[in-house]
Every structure is written in C-alpha cells, then in structure tokens.
Amino acid sequence: MKIHARLSLLLAVTLIGGCASTARELMPTPTLYQLPGGQPVFDRAASSQQRPSPDLDLLFITDRAPPTSAEQETQSKEQGPLPYGQERAKRIAFGSARVRVVPGLDWEALREQSQLAERTREVNLELGQVRELGAFPQEPYRLRPTEDGKLLRDRDQLARHAEVKGRLQGEVQRRLAEVPKKEVLLYVHGFNEPFESAAFTAAELCHFLGREQVCAFFTWPASTTGNFLISYTTTTESGDFAVEHLKKSIRMLATTPGVERVQILAHSRGTAVTLKAVRELGLEAIAAGKEAADLYKIDNLVLLSPDIDIDIAAQQITGFVSDPDLVTVWPEARLPRVLKGRLTIYASPEDRALLVSRILFRSRTRVGQMRPEDIPEEGQRYMAEVGRLDLITYEGKRTDAFGHSYFTTNPQVSSDLIQLIRYGKKLGEPGRQLIRTGPITWRFPVEPVGS
Secondary structure, three states, X not given: OOHHHHHHHHHHOEEEEOOOOOOEEOOOXXXXXXXXXXXXXXXXXXXXXXXXXXXXXXXXXXXXXXXXXXXXXXOOOOOOOOOOOOOEEEEEEEEEEEEEEEOOOOHHHHHHHOOOOOOOOOOEEEEEEEEEEEEOOOXXXXXXXXXXXXXXXXXXXXXXXXXXXXXHHHHHHHHHOOOOOOEEEEEEOOOOOOHHHHHHHHHHHHHHOOOOOEEEEEEOOOOOOXXXXXXXXXXXXXXXXXXXXHHHHHHHHHOOOOOOEEEEEEEOHHHHHHHHHHHHHHHHHHHOOOOHHHHHOEEEEEEEOOOXXXXXXXXXXXXXXXXXXXXXXXXXXXXXXXXXXXXXXXXOOOOOHHHHHHHHOOOOOEHHHOOHHHOOHHHHHHHHHHOOEEEEEOOOOOOOOOOOOHHHHOHHHXXXXXXXXXXXXXXXXXXXOOEEOOOOEEEOOOOOOOO
C-alpha cells in the first residue's frame, strides 16, 4: 500500500466522540420471550461458546453535518462531545457506533434480564465511542466538459467514490462474517431524533432480534430544537434532502457481495423518507428492465407509526401500476416485484404525535392513525389482489407519552414485529394470531380495562 493511501485510510477512521448522551432504559421484553415459557432471546450454548460482549457495535450511515459550536455548547461536560448535529451535510459518511449496556452487566446477567417481564436489575443503554470510517466526496460531484459539449464525470472523484464505496462494503462484509444471518437490518428514525436516540432504538431492535444480522441505522438531519412548528417544517424538508442519500445507501448495502436480504424498519417521518427512496429504487430498476426485488434484496419493508398522508402513500405504493408506459419490458404486461417479502404498516388511532402533522398538512388521515374502516372495501380488495401488504392496527392503552413508539414500548407489538422479521411468520400463524378485520387489515386484541 502506498504511503498516501495509508494516510488516507488513517485519516478516514476518525474518532468523533464518546459517551455523548445520557442513558436510556432498554425497551420492555417482548411478549414472546417472557418467562416462564418464553422463547430464548439467545441460544444458551452458542452464547457460552462465543462469550459475546453485552455492548452493541452498530454500523451507521449519515448525511448529518458535524455539530455547530452552538450545538456543542448545549451539551453538558458529562455528556461529552456530540458526534453529529442537526445541519445537513452534502455528503454521506459512515462509521461505527458503540452502544454500551450499563451499569456493568455481564452477558449472562443481560441474557437473564432480557427474558423478564419485570426486570430485577437496571438495564440501560449509553452511547459509547463513535468512529467515522469514511466519507464520500462533497456533492455535487465535479464534471468535466469536453470540446464537443459533452459532460464527463471527474475521474479523481469517481476514483474517490469507488474507494469509499469499497470501504463501506468491506465493513459490511466484515460484519457479515460475524453473524449467522447474511442480511442487513436497517433502521431509519423519525422527527425529533438526535444521533444517539436513533442509535439506541437500532440497538434495542438488534438486541431483541437476537443480534443475528448486520445491524445498521441511517440517521438524517431531523431537527430536535427550537420552536416546534418551525422545527417540524425544517425536518420535513430535511427528509426530502435525505431521500437521495438513503437511496444510494440502500443500493450500496444491498449490492454488497454476501448480502442475501435487507430488512428495513422506518419510524414516523422516516417512513416518508424511506418510502420515497424505495420507490425511486423500484423505478430505477424498472427503467433498466430489471426486478427490483432481485437487485436490492429488500425482504420486509416495515413502516412504524407512518407520518404520511394516506393519499400520498397510496400513490407512492401503487403509482407505477397505473403507468404502463413505464413498465414496458416484461411479457404479458407483468408487473415487476419491488420487495421479496411484504410491506407491513403498524398504525394506531391513538397516536397523538401524528395529530400535529395532520393539522399542519391539513391531511385527511395520516397512515399511522388509520383504522381498517379508513380503507374502503373496494380498496382493500384491490390491495389484496396486488398482495404483499398488511395494515396492523393497535388500539390498546398508550405505553409511551404520545402513543408513537409502541413498536418498542409495547411488548405485544414488538413481539409481533420480531415474529415477522426474525422468524418470518405470516399473520394468522402461531405467534402472530391477530384478529383479521378485512382482506389486508388486522388488529391486536385489546386488553381488558384494568389489566
């Protein structure tokens, strides 16, 4: 390796910060794991042989900018430096974020506490060391005009892009070699989420999915400070800004040699970012005459408390169906597949956080608040024919302040999510015995008052 290449590699592995947050309590134990009689979160024999660390090492991809001086000043000395702030970066970076399990549990103690409905010891998450391992060139990439009026990509930037892409995919391959499932779990957060909060949720999901996949999160510049209405508007536009970066990130993850499947979980406003990115990937594949499901290997796409207008979501999901001039290369007018598995939507009419966006956008219905009756029977039959879509409604008591994070705070909901992603179970099968309310709609059994 040449000297300048070694220096470049060393500079790319940048220490961003450590312990940049206060601790957060680990989400409640999902129902399927709760003792007595629960399934094991981790295989006891495998755990004793591997002696895993209680901490989690997550892959992150971001288009957040480094924190401003004002953002750093809001951090207390105990919290340490911020890894990334709320401003937009005109580039994609990636790295490693360590989420520590505190206070000082060993693996056996953590395994035991992860099976209890009522824990006997405190289990918290704290952000540890964050290392940036690489950053793509600043955008837009340079172009070089030719004498005959053509535009060519700058060769140096192409080489830089290829180098960083190779480094990212190499990191994914390194992680693939350490996990039993050759798949990537990608979490995309929503509004009012700083870097560390996104890392915590990704870590919780990874932990209770058995730590069997390459666990990653895409974190975009969602606003978390200032006037709520202004902050929400800024976040909405930052979400649009992040679509292109998420699209490229999913493509690079999916095309990494050795990756067999990609599982995508998106929350709140992050569902709008994700749905747009996946739609663009689908159109990209269709225009090239290829199956998006085969190219990008997206198995399950799960929208959690989606902050999207129902009409916009429907158009993005089914828009290409009504565009035969786009879908031209398949015989007998066959429609290509975008997902290998299913599109699953978790919604709750009691989601108070979505009331704000519903008012701001003058939206008839946000997808995350939908009831089965919000989809006309004709629409349900149509989607059932198209297939691969489920709407699951939770109408029980709130388990967090706004009823917006029930996919982690409610053990019944998180259990269903795990049955889908970890065990590949279909609705109606043992473990996912929800109540069917229509061709594509289901609901959780409502617990009796006072239970």
